[in-house]
Amino acid sequence: SHRIVMREPGQDAEATASRLHRDIVSLQKAAGLNELPLIMIGSPLNDELPQALMQGYSNTLPLDETIGEATISAEFLPALALANLARSGRNTLNLRQGKFAYRGSLLPFRKQLIAAAMLIVLTSLGLIGGAWFSYARKATAVDQLQLQIEQIYRQTFPQSAETPKDVLLHMTSRLNELRNKNRLLGGADNPPLSILEAVTRVLPADSTIAIREFIYDRNEVRLAGRAPSFDAVDQLAAKLDQRNLFADTRISDAKMTLDGKEVEFRVELDFQKTGGEK
Numbered sequence: 001s002h003r004i005v006m007r008e009p010g011q012d013a014e015a016t017a018s019r020l021h022r023d024i025v026s027l028q029k030a031a032g033l034n035e036l037p038l039i040m041i042g043s044p045l046n047d048e049l050p051q052a053l054m055q056g057y058s059n060t061l062p063l064d065e066t067i068g069e070a071t072i073s074a075e076f077l078p079a080l081a082l083a084n085l086a087r088s089g090r091n092t093l094n095l096r097q098g099k100f101a102y103r104g105s106l107l108p109f110r111k112q113l114i115a116a117a118m119l120i121v122l123t124s125l126g127l128i129g130g131a132w133f134s135y136a137r138k139a140t141a142v143d144q145l146q147l148q149i150e151q152i153y154r155q156t157f158p159q160s161a162e163t164p165k166d167v168l169l170h171m172t173s174r175l176n177e178l179r180n181k182n183r184l185l186g187g188a189d190n191p192p193l194s195i196l197e198a199v200t201r202v203l204p205a206d207s208t209i210a211i212r213e214f215i216y217d218r219n220e221v222r223l224a225g226r227a228p229s230f231d232a233v234d235q236l237a238a239k240l241d242q243r244n245l246f247a248d249t250r251i252s253d254a255k256m257t258l259d260g261k262e263v264e265f266r267v268e269l270d271f272q273k274t275g276g277e278k
Contacts, residue, residue, distance in 0.1 A: 013048035192216045195245060195269075199223065202239035209236060221269040222252075226262045230254060233265045240269060247272045 085091075146167075153167045154160070157174075164170040196214060199221075203209055209232055213224035227233045233254050241249035246269045253266040 013052040016049055017052035195221055198243050198245055199240065202236065202243070207232070219271060221246075221271075223267045223269070224265070226257070226264055228262060230263055233263055233267075237267055240267065245272055246270060 149167050149171075150163050153163060153171060156171070195216065199211065199214070203211075209225060209227045211223055211225040213222070215222040215224075227236065233251060237249050237251050240246060248270040250268045250270075251265060252268050253264070255264055256262070257264055
């Protein structure tokens with residue numbers, strides 16, 4: 001940048017230097033620098049002004065007054081610069097040339113920076129587009145799975161009037177409920193219905209044996225009832241002992257009723273252990 005300072009007639013070098021000091025400080029603040037190089041040109045320039053200015057400013061550069069082989073006085077340099085500016089058709093004068101040229105500008109790399117910015121934008125768009133398509137594909141798959149789960153729920157529980165909002169949670173709850181019921185009924189190894197069916201099959205079709213108690217737990221089954229004779233009780237115990245479900249069959253009690261017409265009995269059946277032999 002440059003400043004034009006009009007030197008008043010009769011003003012001494014110290015007063016002019018004081019004004020220049022204020023302009024120099026203003027230029028330094030505008031440029032954000034602590035010290036700027038200074039070249040003075042103009043007709044009021046004499047030997048006293050540089051000396052006065054050097055007392056408070058040490059970065060005054062010497063002026064080259066030669067152009068080719070010709071020597072031009074300092075007072076004619078402004079006129080020569082303005083004439084050159086008018087001939088070039090420009091309205092600004094660039095004083096930052098040569099060793100004073102600004103070297104921190106990114107203008108020489110403008111094309112490379114634009115290309116890099118475009119590449120970054122395209123890459124970002126590609127990544128965003130890929131992420132969106134991946135999300136959309138997964139969301140579609142989740143919706144399809146949800147429809148299949150609801151269809152399976154309606155087929156499994158046709159008596160249900162409404163489909164719950166969280167089908168998986170509801171089905172998991174029902175499954176746990178069934179598992180608990182199955183565990184209470186003895187699990188898959190010795191289900192009570194199979195045991196009751198086995199007891200029923202060993203009874204003769206025309207038998208008068210009446211089973212009045214059927215007590216089931218995890219390890220054994222206890223039967224209590226009435227039979228027409230002790231032989232009928234022994235035959236019942238023998239047939240149950242032949243079943244592969246039981247490891248041991250015991251008649252724990254057998255006695256005649258008070259009227260002497262029937263025999264009250266109790267039979268204990270131990271379950272066959274998994275992998276065991278009869």
